[in-house]
Amino acid sequence: MADTHSTTDAPSTPSGADAGETVDGHDTGPADQPLLRVEDLRTQFGHRDPLVAVDGVGFDLRAGETLGVVGESGAGKSVTVRSIVGLIGDGDVSGSVRWRGEELVGASTRELREVRGSGIGMVFQNAEAAFDPSRTVGAQIVEAVRASREVSKDEAREEAIDLLAEVGIGDPAGRFRDYPHEYSGGMAQRAMVAMALAGEPDLLIADEPTTGLDVSVQAGLVDLLRDLVADRGMSLLLISHDLGVVSQLCERIAVMYAGRIIERGSRKALLGSPRHPYTQAFLRSVPDVDVRRDLEPIGGSPPSLEDPPAGCRFHPRCPAAEAGLCDAAVPPTVRFADGGDDGTSGDGDDAPTDATAHEATCYAYTEDHPGGDAYDRSAVESIEWRGGESR
Ligand SMILES: Nc1ncnc2c1ncn2[C@@H]1O[C@H](COP(=O)(O)OP(=O)(O)OP(=O)(O)O)[C@@H](O)[C@H]1O
Ligand code: NI
Helix, strand or coil: CCCCCCCCCCCCCCCCCCCCCEECCEECCCCCCCCEEEEEEEEEECCCCCEEEEEEEEEEECCCCEEEEECCCCCCHHHHHHHHCCCCCCCEEEEEEEECCEECCCCCHHHHHHHHHHHEEEECCCHHHHCCCCCCHHHHHHHHHHHHCCCCHHHHHHHHHHHHHHCCCCCHHHHCCCCHHHCCHHHHHHHHHHHHHCCCCCEEEEECCCCCCCHHHHHHHHHHHHHHHHHHCCEEEEECCCHHHHHHHCCEEEEEECCEEEEEEEHHHHHHCCCCHHHHHHHHCCCCCCCCCCCCCCCCCCCCCCCCCCCCCCHHHCCCCCCCCCCCCCCCEEEECCCCCCCCCCCCCCCCCCCCCEEEECHHHCCCCCCCCCCCHHHEEEEECCCCCCC
């Protein structure tokens, strides 16, 4: 994570994927239009005792950008990405998800399938679920290639073998004919990545892609994803409870707690100066990349999403919680002056934009709260108050 900044004025994007031009021959639309724009996403299961798994999530993702979403089990990470791609089953999704400007909330099954088949590729934790056990891996990748564009069977076969090679599977022509169960766990995961690439996606969504794998297999997969994102100029939306994996792959990180994003910022800002007490506790609960220290588990457990705490949802577990304040109304969004990119993109542009801003929803940085050493008010740039809703 070198903190060096480009000294030239020439704008350079790592992927060559300048917004407003074309990425892999696809029109990315107006220059200021993100690839993916999620606004006020809300997903509810059930009606009599509704469980709101995702509650007002929003973010932008531009061409070539990498965003990681972290949080404890049950925070709503998977439901967020499933809502984005229209794979939510019997849940109710509201808000807006625009893919290249096109609204996906309420889109037809056909439109959604088209987007998933070409624009957005997906990788999940469980490769077994991604493949039909009764057909060869090769046949399934061929099918994915042919579903996305018109190519002959032979061309699709060649492409599938190239894809298997690209994801690091040895003897790709031989492994093409194998059934999913003949692949090891790590290889099956790589094959699922190959299948996700079949439609030449501009965005790869990966939900816990390395979870449950051996450490060395995991490291190989992280390297593969990093190379693919760089080589293909893809955007990456990575969901993981593993901050290590996220920080190796993503320039921006969002932290989810009980269905909401409670802090977001560049990797450098988030890891270097976490602002939300939950983020601070989360960082202390996981191993540090370079410093050995004792891990402190976060006390308590995540709240029920059927009946979430009023005010800040973290207040029952928060060391900074103030009665009458944190448990009363939803906290304001505090923007910090240490936003901007993390210096690794080389574009020399450190001005915080809405997309790269460092923000946390917390009262500890406001005048209404006694504050404390961990809550540096001098870093605050602005505070956006909400309407005073209690939840
Ligand atoms: N189909 C469903 N019906 C009802 N509730 C659901 C459904 N899918 C998910 N949930 C609930 O939504 C909440 C968020 O789940 P989600 O899978 O998004 O969590 P997560 O952050 O991905 O955590 P994990 O690390 O466990 O994958 C959980 O309380 C879960 O039980
Ligand atoms: Ni999940």
